Amino acid sequence: MRKDAADRRSALLRAAAVVFAEEGIDTPLDRIAERAGVGRGTLYRNFANRTEIALAVLLDEVSILGERFADSDNDEAFLDFLAALSDTLTRNTALGGVVRAAPSSELLDPLRRALVKAATPALKISQAADIVRDDITPSDVRILSAMLGAALHNAAPAERNAIAHRTLTLVIDSVQSRP
Template identity: 45%
Template sequence: MTRPLRKDAVERRDALLKAAAEAFARDGLDAPLHLIAAQAGVGRATLYRNFADRSELALAVFLNQIDDLGRRIQARLDDPDVFLIFLEEIVGLMLESAGLASAVRDLKDEALAPIRRAMRQAGAEALEVSRGAGRVRADLTVEDIRVLTLMLGAPSRTVRPEDREVLSRRSLELVLDAVRPQAGRAA
């Protein structure tokens, strides 16, 4: 049984996550860890006490960003298009965090389980709201969030940075068309 972190330990961990997110966005995943620790106002030992290595830190930053996405989506559950908004927000997250998305992609399958779980959790209620309002296909399931996320994230991982935004936006257009109720019907 793990004990909850003390308030000061939580604050140091949060400062590390914030500093890492900023450093990774600015300098990519090769941002020096000692500079991340310094920006957070802690020593390297504190960084390594919280995160064993760069991959663990990147995973924690990405999970933190997904949790934040989930909170923003929860605040919009009164909008019948909330699942479509969720998909748009995923693209924004992928564009913002292309380096993180690439690093996460390289993790072993078992390390990806928390990301998959967090993404499903972030979008599950939104899917229910939009499906109930008839704004998305009735056959969409929570498990489809993984498929949609992979489709939306592909440009973040596979194309040159200068093409990333255009292809990400086009990917979003196609996915939005695919999830709407008229998708898949014969013309």
């Protein structure tokens, strides 16, 4: 991809993250193009539909999480990763609905792979320190992510943070090593 095309795509992703957070997932996609400073054609050349752009925003968020925890030296890195993932899912609740409504499972494969890749280094660190159970595998992150996100589905905005916090507490308790 040429640099100018890559820059426009990045601008669209940043704009989509902000617009979806401010106006909701059903906002007209033209607002994203406008905020990114590009035309509708550029948006649709990069993303065919709302699902594609929502998945790309989530993929970007997961990539940022992966970078953040790639070189951690904190024994509780995986617990911190789960907390950051919970925060990401809470901020992007509307995007979770798009993921649940994805027309095919294959569309979600890149997101799933990115999630496993992002979590693996932190998981290894916490398991080596005997903070996290040895039987937790990198692919279990998909399950843990689903648990964190499922509790937010249809939660009223006023109770979303409390539900997210309680769900995170239960998930962290489930992965910790026992004496």
